[in-house]
Amino acid sequence: MLRILFISLIVLLLGFFFLQGRLNERNGEKPVFLRTDEIALAHQTNIQTTVHSIYPPDSLQLETLKKDYSNIWAHLNHLYASNDVEAGKEYYTEDWFKQICRHYNGVQQPLIKREDEQHELHIQNWSSDGLICTAIDSNVVLKTIYPDKKIQRTKASIAVVLLFQGDHWRIDAMRVIDEK
Amino acid sequence: MRKLFFYIILVFSLAACKKPPVEKPVWLNNTTILSIPADSLIFKAKGKNWEAAILSFTQPVPLLINYTDSGFILSQKTNDGITEGPAQIVISNGKHHFYFAVNLLNKEWSVITNKDYRSPKTVNPDSGLNQQRIMHTIDHWRNLLYTKQKLQYFFEEEVTLSPKAGTFRAIANEPLTACYVQAGSCVSIIVKSTYNKEKDMFMVTAGPLKDKYNNTVADGTLVAFIYHDGEQTHRMEAVLLDGVADVCIPSTNKKYSLYVKVNETISNKIILTR
Numbered sequence: 319m320l321r322i323l324f325i326s327l328i329v330l331l332l333g334f335f336f337l338q339g340r341l342n343e344r345n346g347e348k349p350v351f352l353r354t355d356e357i358a359l360a361h362q363t364n365i366q367t368t369v370h371s372i373y374p375p376d377s378l379q380l381e382t383l384k385k386d387y388s389n390i391w392a393h394l395n396h397l398y399a400s401n402d403v404e405a406g407k408e409y410y411t412e413d414w415f416k417q418i419c420r421h422y423n424g425v426q427q428p429l430i431k432r433e434d435e436q437h438e439l440h441i442q443n444w445s446s447d448g449l450i451c452t453a454i455d456s457n458v459v460l461k462t463i464y465p466d467k468k469i470q471r472t473k474a475s476i477a478v479v480l481l482f483q484g485d486h487w488r489i490d491a492m493r494v495i496d497e498k
Numbered sequence: 499m500r501k502l503f504f505y506i507i508l509v510f511s512l513a514a515c516k517k518p519p520v521e522k523p524v525w526l527n528n529t530t531i532l533s534i535p536a537d538s539l540i541f542k543a544k545g546k547n548w549e550a551a552i553l554s555f556t557q558p559v560p561l562l563i564n565y566t567d568s569g570f571i572l573s574q575k576t577n578d579g580i581t582e583g584p585a586q587i588v589i590s591n592g593k594h595h596f597y598f599a600v601n602l603l604n605k606e607w608s609v610i611t612n613k614d615y616r617s618p619k620t621v622n623p624d625s626g627l628n629q630q631r632i633m634h635t636i637d638h639w640r641n642l643l644y645t646k647q648k649l650q651y652f653f654e655e656e657v658t659l660s661p662k663a664g665t666f667r668a669i670a671n672e673p674l675t676a677c678y679v680q681a682g683s684c685v686s687i688i689v690k691s692t693y694n695k696e697k698d699m700f701m702v703t704a705g706p707l708k709d710k711y712n713n714t715v716a717d718g719t720l721v722a723f724i725y726h727d728g729e730q731t732h733r734m735e736a737v738l739l740d741g742v743a744d745v746c747i748p749s750t751n752k753k754y755s756l757y758v759k760v761n762e763t764i765s766n767k768i769i770l771t772r
Contacts, residue, residue, distance in 0.1 A: 372654060373630065397557050417640045420578040421559045429588065429595065430553060443632045443654045445617040450632055452652040465595055474584075477642050477651040479613075479634060491634070493642035493651060494555045494583030 350408055350484075357405055361392030365437040371444035379448055384439075386487035387480070391434045394489075399428035411481055411490040435459040435471075451480045451487065460497070472497050520545070520594040523569060525587075532587075532600040534580045536561065539572040539587070546570075549590045554602055556581040558588070579604035579639035608638035614668040616677050623682035623711055627659045631668070661711035681716050682709035687758050687765035693772050698749045700770045704758040705742035714741040715760070723747070725756035725770065 365384045369375065375383065386409070393406025402425045403418045410418070436459035443452040458474045474497035480487045523543035532539075536552060539561075550561040550572050559580060561572045572587070580602055587598040617630045633653040635643045645653040659666075659679055668675035684707040691702045702723055707715040721743035723734045736743040738760075747754065747770065754770040 372656075394556060398553070398555075401558050403557070414640055418557055420576060421557055421580070423560045423575070426558065429558075429590070430586075442652050445615060445632055446630050447617045447619075449617070450615045452632065452634060454651075464597075465593070479636075479642065491636045491640045491642050492556075492581060494581065497555075497584040 355389065355392075355408070357396050358389040358392045361388060361395070363388050363391060363434050363437060365439055367439045367441060369441045369444070371441050373444050373446045375441070375444050375448065375451075383441075383451060383480070383487055387437070387439065390480075390487065390489050391437075395432045395434060399431045400425050408484075409486070409488050411483060411488045414489055414491070429465055431463040433461040433463070435461055449482045451482075453478055453480070454495075474498075520591045522596045523548070523589055525598055526569075528598075530599075530601055531603055532585070533605045534582075534602050535574040535577045535605065537573050540566075541569045541572065541589070543569040545591060547591050551588050552580070552585055552600075552602070553588050554580050554585045555583045561587075579606070579608065579637070579641075581639065582641045604637065604639055604641070610638075610643065611636050612669065614675060616668050616675070619676075620678040620680060621659055622680045623661050623709060623713075627661055627679070629657050629659055629677065631655050631657050661713070663709075663711075663713035681713035682711065684708060684715045684719075684760050684763050685710045687760060687763060689756070689758050689765045689768050691756070691768055691770050693749070693770075694746075697746070700747040700749060700754070701744065702747060702756065702758075702770070703742060703744040704736075704760075704765065705738065707738060707741050707743075707760065719743075719760060722759045723756060724759060725754040727752045727754055 365387060367380060367384060369380075390406075390409045393409050396402055396405055397418065401422060403415070403422045407415050436457065437455050438457045440454045440456060441451060442454060443450065445451075455476045455478060458476060460472050460474055462470045462472065464470070475495040477493040477495060478489060479491040481490045482488075521544060523541040526540040526542055527538070532552075546565050548563055548570055550563055552559040552561060552574075560575055562575055564571045564573070582602050582604060585600055585602045587600060589596045589598070613634050613636065615632045617632070621627055621629060631654065633645055634651060635645055637643055642651045644650060647653050659677070661679065663679050663681040665676050665678055667673065668677060687704055687707060689702065689704050691700050693699075694701055704721050704723070707719070709715060715738055717737070717739050719738040721736050721738055723736070723745050725732050725747060734745045734747065736745050747756075749772060755767050756770055757767045758765040
């Protein structure tokens with residue numbers, strides 16, 4: 319009799335711990351500094367910068383900007399192809415992220431792909447604390463690849479607002495001035 | 499012979515099973531400038547296996563399809579705006595894709611926000627009251643709009659702030675645009691002393707300390723009271739609170755010569771006697 323009671327108690331305890339373990343939420347997402355951004359790593363483009371701002375960025379700030387701007391475009395192209403809003407959230411400000419999430423309907427198989435081959439980034443304003451950058455990206459050479467392998471190249475001019483938040487530059491606002 | 503006949507029939511049957519080619523839908527109310535949210539885009543097409551999306555400059559926006567007798571009508575799933583500019587309507591039927599170039603324009607800008615970034619956020623009259631101001635305007639959908647300057651998306655100027663210490667906002671109803679004007683260093687020090695007979699102490703008070711713009715000097719500023727009894731020099735320190743700092747110096751039947759020092763500013767000497 320005692321043995322049955324003892325075994326029942328053990329079973330109850332094991333059941334309790336098992337259920338407790340299942341109830342615990344496990345967040346599998348690693349922190350940003352432990353993640354490898356495969357999309358940004360695989361991306362390559364040519365960015366030329368011209369500084370027109372009253373407060374010019376130093377060479378280190380300029381290099382950081384170029385690297386982050388390249389990563390931003392890696393994710394913008396990925397977003398364009400797949401509507402995967404989450405992949406590039408580290409390069410979007412909160413407001414920009416909220417805006418693109420309005421049209422989120424699940425990640426889709428890439429149909430039309432876009433690559434950015436060339437940028438001429440004209441820095442219009444640079445805040446003296448190095449946290450705000452406004453720029454006109456003229457002559458952006460965009461390569462659009464259609465499902466039938468047809469390739470189309472266009473040139474675009476874009477006005478962008480970038481904010482330095484959480485260790486890197488993020489896109490906050492944009493205006494496509496033209497695309498030909 | 500029968501077998502051969504059977505094979506011929508089979509080959510012809512297979513040929514008959516081949517799907518007819520998919521024809522490009524005809525956009526009946528075709529427009530080059532598409533107002534967003536898109537509504538009632540009427541297409542003439544055959545079949546009912548269509549999918550459609552607007553491919554804006556930033557992302558694809560799925561469209562709803564309502565089939566009609568002659569084709570289908572596309573409309574946007576939500577009433578939200580979009581990144582304005584060149585785009586394509588992509589209509590797919592299996593592996594067949596058709597593209598219609600459009601220019602997207604939001605019907606409404608909804609809320610227009612003026613952004614006013616200030617740098618530095620905190621200024622001190624000792625170093626200067628100048629602040630860099632970068633402005634731009636955006637609509638609710640993060641599209642940049644022209645500023646007050648003609649054909650300019652960005653505007654920058656140097657502003658000089660009022661020297662009155664306090665907090666102010668670049669945009670009145672946005673707390674995140676708050677900037678701060680600190681009080682500067684004091685320009686003169688008033689020192690007063692009274693003798694407390696019961697405690698046999700000199701109660702020395704420095705202040706109220708003001709900067710050159712008459713702002714009360716910041717709390718916590720270190721104030722040094724330096725006094726000499728004819729033989730030795732002593733030093734006592736106190737921190738400023740509401741512009742005033744005070745110390746109690748034991749009398750010990752001595753006569754003191756005292757002055758107060760705050761950073762580089764020194765007061766006149768006063769004599770402490772009973």
